[in-house]
Amino acid sequence: MKGIVFTEFLQMVEDVFSANMVDDIIDETNPASGGAYTNVGTYDHREIVNMVIELSKRTGIGVNELIRSFGQHLFMRFTLGYPGFFQGIDDAFVFLSGIENIIHAEVRKLYPDAELPRFETEYYDAKKLILLYKSSRHFEDLAEGLILGCIDHFKQNISVQRETVGDGESRYERFSLNLLD
Ligand code: HEM
Structure with a gap:
């Protein structure tokens, strides 16, 4: 890492x-x-x-709570350290749906040896975003904290639910985000 x-x-x-x-x-x-x-x-x-x-x-x-809080803090630090990624974006769904192909794609250029997770967008409209987080490192709590930090940053009223899909090494996490008003 x-x-x-x-x-x-x-x-x-x-x-x-x-x-x-x-x-x-x-x-x-x-x-x-x-x-x-x-x-x-x-x-x-x-x-x-x-x-x-x-x-x-x-x-x-608890360990999970510490990692989640760290994720939230880390997102805030990213907003300060990588302002370019936030230019022209005023919506958490727009930002989060671009993690894989925009944000982490750029991170990979900056740090070719980065070990990044996979984020797949399973569903996306103005009210709902479903992201699948897949990583052999299983930092799902970090992912949740980063998502919460992103929502804090854009000051939107969005609920986050998560569930684990499958089991063993191939399990992944599904994050369902709903815009509430
Ligand atoms: C400006 C925004 C972001 C930047 C600059 C960024 C950058 C990075 C960097 C540098 C790493 C470490 C890679 C390595 O360890 O080799 C990382 C890992 C990670 N990123 Fe991002 N990231 C951003 C946004 C996000 C967001 C919004 C999420 C979640 C929704 C996310 C989820 C993760 C996770 C969970 C990891 C840990 C590695 C893993 O799970 O396998 N990132 N990111």
Whole structure:
């Protein structure tokens, strides 16, 4: 996983908890990379999973909730770091339906070694958007947090439901978004 995800995560931990908490979760999980992350580096995604598990133990906040909150925070950071992706877009459905072919396609050009999920649009009209999230890394909670962060950003009244389809390694997540007014 690209270093930007790690640096943003550790910055959030520092801001919400403390710099000591950052040191503690790195020391305790002893990541193979050594724990000194740079935005452009690439690291084993299990290192962040281990740090989230450790953070959960130390804070009493559930792992799923921590990852979801991080996703929400990360989206806000993306709006600041990649303003070009937001030019001329004032609607969450327009933005989200372009993750695969526009946003992540551009991310792939910037970082050719990025390990990106697949997002398929199963249904799309003005009131409803159904996205299928498929990734061997199974960051469905991160995807949910990013979707929620996107909805916050565009300040729309949109409900989000998710369900797991299938089981085992081939399972994927279906996110159903409904515009409420
Ligand atoms: C400006 C918007 C966005 C940017 C710049 C961006 C960029 C990135 C980057 C750099 C990664 C890391 C790739 C790697 O680890 O090698 C990533 C991963 C990911 N992105 Fe995005 N992304 C954006 C929006 C979104 C949105 C809106 C969603 C969800 C609806 C999303 C879902 C994910 C997920 C779940 C991953 C983790 C990898 C995986 O699941 O396999 N991204 N993205």
